Each structure stands twice: as structure tokens, then as C-alpha cells.
Amino acid sequence: MPSRTKKMKKTGAGLRAVTMSVAAASLALALTGCTRLETTAPSAARAQPTAQARFGTVDCSEAKCIALTFDAGPSENSARLLDILKEKQVPATFFLLGKNHIEKYPELVKRMADEGHEVASHTWDHKILTRIEPEEIREELERPNKEIERLTGHRPTLMRPPQGRTNDTVHEICRELGMSEVLWSVTAKDYTTNDSALIRKRVLAQSSRDGIILLHDIYPGTVPAVPGIIDGLKKRGYVFVTVPQLLAPGTAEPGKVYRP
Incomplete structure (x- = not known):
């Protein structure tokens, strides 16, 4: 005993x-920034198909899908990143900032859309949405939307709240604006290091089916890590898709938060 x-x-x-x-x-x-955060997984979104046709030719209910996403660009590193994605034939989702980014690199925003990537919003000035008033939240979301639509002809339907901080007020305003929030399941914390090998190692260690990878193409160590991330995950049988492709044949619903 x-x-x-x-x-x-x-x-x-x-x-x-x-x-x-x-x-x-x-x-x-x-x-x-709220007492309870309800999120919807990609598999749950796929289980609710809509009348809209499936994005592309990938069926993520069968394929081992993963989404590569980049926050806070465009930047001076984005052209090289787009070259890599084109060479590797990998689509990505870009959550773009307005101030000093969209307004500084409009040609890169156009290129992202032209080359088949999903162009989305990361707000105008990276303000923490849970700390500002509703009218400021609307402005943070509407300004990049208008600029992206002007440049690409397509109004974003996806956004990523800075630092992932959100609450019921943000959800409601997103619903009014026809936007869904997208969080992530994999982070390399590339804002803490310029070591490309470490960034690659962190992503590969955390990745799983239906994952959403968060990276930032504004940091010097990130873009050099991307080829190794892509090659490593392809060897494991992953298929790269945009966030809308990950959810298809379902579609992101305005006001909802998506996270694996």
C-alpha cells in the first residue's frame, strides 16, 4: 500500500x-480580450458546404492540407517571397497592413492577387482592436479593405486581428463588414529571431493536418526559411492551400473566428 x-x-x-x-x-x-472565444475548425467549416464551387482542385477532406500565411507585409522582402512561392507552386494567404505597407508597396499587393494568393487584412495601423473604440475598429478594418479592393478589384473577406486579440465587439463589427477572423495553429515566433534554421525547425515541429502557419515576411530571417519549410512539409505529404481552400466547400462566415 x-x-x-x-x-x-x-x-x-x-x-x-x-x-x-x-x-x-x-x-x-x-x-x-473576451471571456470566451468560440472558434470554428477548418474541418467543421468543410462539413457545411455552400452553393459556392470548391476553390481549385484540392479537396482538403481527402488531402493532407496546410495553409501558409504571412502577416504585416508587404515589405522589401515580399518580392523574393513571391518568387519562392511561384517557383515552388505554393499558394499563400497574405494578411496585409495598410500604413507603411500597402501604401508603400502597391505593386506587390497587385502581384500577390495576380499570382493566385489570397489577399486579406491585418488592419491599417496594427492597433490592438480590443483596446480601441468601435468607430476606430471600423476604420482599422475599412481602410485596408478599400485600398486592397482598389488595387486588386477584390474586397477582402478575411482578417487577422493584431496579436490575435479579439472580442465580441470585434466579431460584431466584422459581421457588419462581411469579414471573418482567422487565427493560427503554428507559430515560429519569427519576431524573436533571425535564425532561419530555427524558424524552419519550429514550423516543422508544430505542423499538422489542417494547420494554419503564421509567419511574417517583414523579418529578415523568415523568407530564407520558407524553401526549407515547403520542402520539408511536402516530403511529409502536405498539400499547400490558401485559407479559403482549407475551408472549402464551406466558406468563412462573417463574424466567426477560424482556428485549427
């Missing part, structure tokens, strides 16, 4: 584990 001391040690360890889990959950909720 186990001693009382051993039982107490086990109980203490269990309590510490529960406490750590609760703390982690509380931190995740704090980051969203």
Missing part, C-alpha cells in the same frame, strides 16, 4: 498540473 507521503506528493503534483492548465487557459482568454 502506498504511503501517505507518496499520496500527498502525487496529489500535490496533480494540483500543480491543474493550476498550470488553468493559468494557461486564463492567459489564452486574456489574449483574446
Whole structure:
């Protein structure tokens, strides 16, 4: 029979584990800026097909799909990134910033759309949406939408809130504007390092089917990591798709949050 001391040690360890889990959950909720964040997985979106035709020729209910996404561009690194994606025949989803990005590199926004990538919004000025008033939220979302539509002829339907911070007010405004929010399941934290090998290693270690990879083409270590990420995941049987392709034959619904 186990001693009382051993039982107490086990109980203490269990309590510490529960406490750590609760703390982690509380931190995740704090980051969203709301008390509860309801998200929809790509597989759930696919289970609700719409009348709209499936994007492209990939059926992600059968294929091992993964979506490569880039935040906060365009930048001086984006042309090289587009060259790599074209060479590798990989589509991506770009969540673009307005100030100092869309307005500075309009030709790259056009190129992204022309080469078959999904062009979406990361707000105008990267303000944390949960900290500003509703009218400011609308402006942060509407300004890049108007510029992207002017440049590409297509109004974005997807957005990614800065730092992933969102709440019920953001959801409601997105619903009014016909936009869906897209979070992620894989992050290399490329804002903390310029080590391309480390960025590649982190992405490969975290990737799984229906994953959404978050990278930033504004950092110098990121774009050089992309060829290795693509080659490594292709060797594992992954098929790269845009976020809309990942959800098809379902479509993203305005006001909803999508995350694997």
C-alpha cells in the first residue's frame, strides 16, 4: 500500500498540473480580450458546404492540407517571397497592413492577387482592436479593405486581428463588414529571431493536418526559411492551400473566428 507521503506528493503534483492548465487557459482568454472565444475548425467549416464551387482542385477532406500565411507585409522582402512561392507552386494567404505597407508597396499587393494568393487584412495601423473604440475598429478594418479592393478589384473577406486579440465587439463589427477572423495553429515566433534554421525547425515541429502557419515576411530571417519549410512539409505529404481552400466547400462566415 502506498504511503501517505507518496499520496500527498502525487496529489500535490496533480494540483500543480491543474493550476498550470488553468493559468494557461486564463492567459489564452486574456489574449483574446473576451471571456470566451468560440472558434470554428477548418474541418467543421468543410462539413457545411455552400452553393459556392470548391476553390481549385484540392479537396482538403481527402488531402493532407496546410495553409501558409504571412502577416504585416508587404515589405522589401515580399518580392523574393513571391518568387519562392511561384517557383515552388505554393499558394499563400497574405494578411496585409495598410500604413507603411500597402501604401508603400502597391505593386506587390497587385502581384500577390495576380499570382493566385489570397489577399486579406491585418488592419491599417496594427492597433490592438480590443483596446480601441468601435468607430476606430471600423476604420482599422475599412481602410485596408478599400485600398486592397482598389488595387486588386477584390474586397477582402478575411482578417487577422493584431496579436490575435479579439472580442465580441470585434466579431460584431466584422459581421457588419462581411469579414471573418482567422487565427493560427503554428507559430515560429519569427519576431524573436533571425535564425532561419530555427524558424524552419519550429514550423516543422508544430505542423499538422489542417494547420494554419503564421509567419511574417517583414523579418529578415523568415523568407530564407520558407524553401526549407515547403520542402520539408511536402516530403511529409502536405498539400499547400490558401485559407479559403482549407475551408472549402464551406466558406468563412462573417463574424466567426477560424482556428485549427
